[in-house]
Amino acid sequence: xxxxxxxxxxxxxxxxxxxxxxxxxxxxxxxxxxxxxxxxxxxxxxxxxxxxxxxxxxxxxxxxxxxxxxxxxxxxxxxxxxxxxxxxxxxxxxxxxxxxxxxxxxxxxxxxxxxxxxxxxxxxxxxxxxxxxxxxxxxxxxxxxxxxxxxxxxxxxxxxxxxxxxxxxxxxxxxxxxxxxxxxxxxxxxxxxxxxxxxxxxxxxxxxxxxxxxxxxxxxxxxxxxxxxxxxxxxxxxxxxxxxxxxxxxxxxxxxxxxxxxxxxxxxxxxxxxxxxxxxxxxxxxxxxxxxxxxxxxxxxxxxxxxxxxxxxxxxxxxxxxxxxxxxxxxxxxxxxxxxxxxxxxxxxxxxxxxxxxxxxxxxxx
Amino acid sequence: xxxxxxxxxxxxxxxxxxxxxxxxxxxxxxxxxxxxxxxxxxxxxxxxxxxxxxxxxxxxxxxxxxxxxxxxxxxxxxxxxxxxxxxxxxxxxxxxxxxxxx
Amino acid sequence: xxxxxxxxxxxxxxxxxxxxxxxxxxxxxxxxxxxxxxxxxxxxxxxxxxxxxxxxxxxxxxxxxxxxxxxxxxxxxxxxxxxxxxxxxxxxxxxxxxxxxxxxxxxxxxxxxxxxxxxxxxxxxxxxxxxxxxxxxxxxxxxxxxxxxxxxxxxxxxxxxxxxxxxxxxxxxxxxxxxxxxxxxxxxxxxxxxxxxxxxxxxxxxxxxxxxxxxxxxxxxxxxxxxxxxxxxxxxxxxxxxxxxxxxxxxxxxxxxxxxxxxxxxxxxxxxxxxxxxxxxxxxxxxxxxxxxxxxxxxxxxxxxxxxxxxxxxxxxxxxxxxxxxxxxxxxxxxxxxxxxxxxxxxxxxxxxxxxxxxxxxxxxxxxxxxxxxxxxxxxxxxxxxxxxxxxxxxxxxxxxxxxxxxxxxxxxxxxxxxxxxxxxxxxxxxxxxxxxxxxxxxxxxxxxxxxxxxxxxxxxxxx
Ligand SMILES: Cc1cc2nc3c(=O)[nH]c(=O)nc-3n(C[C@H](O)[C@H](O)[C@H](O)COP(=O)(O)OP(=O)(O)OC[C@H]3O[C@@H](n4cnc5c(N)ncnc54)[C@H](O)[C@@H]3O)c2cc1C
Ligand SMILES: Cc1cc2nc3c(=O)[nH]c(=O)nc-3n(C[C@H](O)[C@H](O)[C@H](O)COP(=O)(O)OP(=O)(O)OC[C@H]3O[C@@H](n4cnc5c(N)ncnc54)[C@H](O)[C@@H]3O)c2cc1C
Ligand code: FES
Numbered sequence: 001x002x003x004x005x006x007x008x009x010x011x012x013x014x015x016x017x018x019x020x021x022x023x024x025x026x027x028x029x030x031x032x033x034x035x036x037x038x039x040x041x042x043x044x045x046x047x048x049x050x051x052x053x054x055x056x057x058x059x060x061x062x063x064x065x066x067x068x069x070x071x072x073x074x075x076x077x078x079x080x081x082x083x084x085x086x087x088x089x090x091x092x093x094x095x096x097x098x099x100x101x102x103x104x105x106x107x108x109x110x111x112x113x114x115x116x117x118x119x120x121x122x123x124x125x126x127x128x129x130x131x132x133x134x135x136x137x138x139x140x141x142x143x144x145x146x147x148x149x150x151x152x153x154x155x156x157x158x159x160x161x162x163x164x165x166x167x168x169x170x171x172x173x174x175x176x177x178x179x180x181x182x183x184x185x186x187x188x189x190x191x192x193x194x195x196x197x198x199x200x201x202x203x204x205x206x207x208x209x210x211x212x213x214x215x216x217x218x219x220x221x222x223x224x225x226x227x228x229x230x231x232x233x234x235x236x237x238x239x240x241x242x243x244x245x246x247x248x249x250x251x252x253x254x255x256x257x258x259x260x261x262x263x264x265x266x267x268x269x270x271x272x273x274x275x276x277x278x279x280x281x282x283x284x285x286x287x288x289x290x291x292x293x294x295x296x297x298x299x300x301x302x303x304x305x306x307x308x309x310x311x312x313x314x315x316x317x318x319x320x321x322x323x324x325x326x327x328x329x330x331x332x333x334x335x336x337x338x339x340x341x342x343x344x345x346x347x348x349x350x351x352x353x354x355x356x357x358x359x360x361x362x363x364x365x366x
Numbered sequence: 367x368x369x370x371x372x373x374x375x376x377x378x379x380x381x382x383x384x385x386x387x388x389x390x391x392x393x394x395x396x397x398x399x400x401x402x403x404x405x406x407x408x409x410x411x412x413x414x415x416x417x418x419x420x421x422x423x424x425x426x427x428x429x430x431x432x433x434x435x436x437x438x439x440x441x442x443x444x445x446x447x448x449x450x451x452x453x454x455x456x457x458x459x460x461x462x463x464x465x466x467x468x
Numbered sequence: 469x470x471x472x473x474x475x476x477x478x479x480x481x482x483x484x485x486x487x488x489x490x491x492x493x494x495x496x497x498x499x500x501x502x503x504x505x506x507x508x509x510x511x512x513x514x515x516x517x518x519x520x521x522x523x524x525x526x527x528x529x530x531x532x533x534x535x536x537x538x539x540x541x542x543x544x545x546x547x548x549x550x551x552x553x554x555x556x557x558x559x560x561x562x563x564x565x566x567x568x569x570x571x572x573x574x575x576x577x578x579x580x581x582x583x584x585x586x587x588x589x590x591x592x593x594x595x596x597x598x599x600x601x602x603x604x605x606x607x608x609x610x611x612x613x614x615x616x617x618x619x620x621x622x623x624x625x626x627x628x629x630x631x632x633x634x635x636x637x638x639x640x641x642x643x644x645x646x647x648x649x650x651x652x653x654x655x656x657x658x659x660x661x662x663x664x665x666x667x668x669x670x671x672x673x674x675x676x677x678x679x680x681x682x683x684x685x686x687x688x689x690x691x692x693x694x695x696x697x698x699x700x701x702x703x704x705x706x707x708x709x710x711x712x713x714x715x716x717x718x719x720x721x722x723x724x725x726x727x728x729x730x731x732x733x734x735x736x737x738x739x740x741x742x743x744x745x746x747x748x749x750x751x752x753x754x755x756x757x758x759x760x761x762x763x764x765x766x767x768x769x770x771x772x773x774x775x776x777x778x779x780x781x782x783x784x785x786x787x788x789x790x791x792x793x794x795x796x797x798x799x800x801x802x803x804x805x806x807x808x809x810x811x812x813x814x815x816x817x818x819x820x821x822x823x824x825x826x827x828x829x830x831x832x833x834x835x836x837x838x839x840x841x842x843x844x845x846x847x848x849x850x851x852x853x854x855x856x857x858x859x860x861x862x863x864x865x866x867x868x869x870x871x872x873x874x875x876x877x878x879x880x881x882x883x884x885x886x887x888x889x890x891x892x893x894x895x896x897x898x899x900x901x902x903x904x905x906x907x908x909x910x911x912x913x914x915x916x917x918x919x920x921x922x923x924x925x926x927x928x929x930x931x932x
Contacts, residue, residue, distance in 0.1 A: 035864025042870040161871040164860045176861040237415035239459050255415055274554050274562050281920035292918030293440050297878045300909055372719030376612035401611035409596050409701050416848045420700050422596035426603035429584050431878035
């Protein structure tokens, strides 16, 4: 056997898991696709986010909270190891509202969730004036916001870079430009790539983002995931304009204002469209009118990796024991949990988290 | 102090006043803004938002974005703009117009 | 929103010639160019400038007035100062003009967006006072502004042209620091046959050299170890030539080592490109009429591969003929009959290229700069950073972009893209084609959020 684990897919999810396994002294080989692959890890919004997660499944809310709580230590460790800080700010985040009705309805839902979480859901409602004190540039049509204190944001690209560097430093073997075409288990696992490379291992983690739809079924997974396009905008670098992030806009550590994101069911099309860009720009200006003068310098479309209920999937294959499907929509938020907690589940230690509700059993066979 | 420009102007056209970073410049009306700022002795247009390094026009054809300045509050490429009377020009996103004697 | 038979982006020789040809054949044509006047790079603002500085700039410049004259045609709308920032499928073009966003639809599109100067990352190239030689020429051409103390650095015919124009204007450069060597010229010799067919160019080249020599401009060839020095602005150029090191004081440095296609618009439409080894750059794939692998999308002029102004004019005409044919306005036989003359001219124009490409190769140390040299001016990323990302497994420019931000700034990779491809290919052992290029997306030129938002359907509805 070449290695303890093969990780198929070197995005945020695969690298977080690889890093966690390496830290436990296991040997890991990561196989990642080519320069043009769909990579949500490169196109996301960078929120380390808790509010609104798991409204129907409190365990997901808890899992997100857990990850958010250990994110800073995770980022510090990566920063110390690589000498490159992973910018993270956890001063809370907003859900901005343009109408009293939506604000009240959301608060009602949060109250229910808060009850199920035993009260651990620290949020407050800010009316327009209170919000303006926090965010002097907020627009007049924003009636208020929910400020959730467990929310924050990170630089997801620096996270990706730091993980790529530290996985190597920890002795991980990372092969890029390798598209896995087949996974078999004659005895040990044998993973074969399009260019003929073959690697054998004791266990396999399938964390190939949307690539799991092709490989998953051959490994005994349902892998019922689909792409959902999000268009994202970023402006020129600006002086401080926004203090805390929201789902509408955030100011990144380099200074640009990131604005997102559309939710579009358009298959594997990751292009941007003028109507998409215009709609996002209009919403951002409604929230922060000063943005009307800002120059848009870049935009992109990225494909979310979505399960039918939007929750992560953590599943061991019944057909191929030792093969695991690990995929989620909120890979930035969950990076810390994937790096520091998920390895216990993969290794079956006594500290393994209970991830029952995230198994594929929840999806009916169609 | 009058700055000696490293550039020589062949043409003479009617001039108008504009302000750059608190200084008053007299530039040929209708001329290319970046070119006439250079001729007026402006050697640094901005400092980068990354390291603060000084920058000035590089391509003069709208491709490099080194000539960025704020004109009446909007960041524009000076090499793509014509001089008009009374333009209020600053380096990009300078919080306020600074008045420097030099 | 209006719909036109043909929308042309770029009013240089390719775009202007195409517009006139298409309009003559009865097509409705709109030309969009971000410049305030027709002309493109070579004939910039030619109508106003030809009478003032035609003498300095020469007949190759004043020739442009024939093209601008032919643009004044009832079927042609020329929108000046129109910055195109998005082109979407079949075909919706978004642009900004006078601070407002607008759109136009087209059955067919011709991209005639021309060339950019090849990025020339050398130590100190970001200092104020360092410009491209083309920029120096634009200052002279458009504004009548001349650098008093300029050193020209690099190689290629345009470098001599600009030097000669500076001489004619009475402000010769302080020195020419040339990176090509005798060996390059020897290697180019086998291509002489082709060049002789383009003899006019060579004769012109010799004439320019004579002008430069007569003005006693010192020329240093085979220059290596080039660095621009200065505290906050360019003060001198340091280099070694023929075993001796030099330091030449100056206020201005003009860099040039060739021009390369401006592929931003074509890339944003996912046109396939291939690496052109002779010209050291990517060129879009297009057939003999300039039709790309995207239906209805044409490219002509230097944006399709460097051929120069006269070639651009011919290619523009050819594209217009095929557009008219596809639009059902020109039978096949007629198309071919009309095409014969511009095609023959195009071939003779292109004949000199292999010689020029071989005689004036790009400056080697600017293709693979040392680790400390900045290659991404906007985000201040060095060549060493890119090599480091290659060690982290980055095999393509989109990965280095995510890791290190090269290509993320306002120029959108125009002045670092080729450097990143070449550096990565060198580090990984892949070819440039395998390495690839940035994924270019709208906006291909920045646009304010306010302009974008004003085009939002919901906002528009609400306003009505
Ligand atoms: C617009 C948008 C905004 C988002 N915002 C946030 C946010 O604010 N906060 C948050 O937490 N999350 C956010 N996300 C989600 C987050 O980005 C994803 O959950 C996360 O990036 C998924 O990572 P991944 O590694 O699973 O997938 P990817 O990044 O897609 O990586 C998959 C990798 O697998 C490789 N691969 C695929 N197939 C194969 C194969 N056959 N062989 C080998 N390799 C293969 C690919 O090359 C790729 O590198 C957002 C996503 C989008 C699209
Ligand atoms: C700075 C420079 C100087 C040059 N000088 C000479 C010279 O003196 N002699 C010579 O023989 N050759 C010169 N060249 C080479 C030149 O490329 C060709 O001679 C010729 O101009 C090519 O013609 P074209 O029609 O392909 O493109 P161009 O003449 O380059 O025209 C392209 C036009 O497209 C417009 N454009 C590009 N993108 C957009 C957009 N997004 N929105 C709106 N408009 C856009 C530009 O404003 C430009 O006017 C020069 C090149 C450069 C870059
Ligand atoms: S000088 Fe390059 S964009 Fe203006």
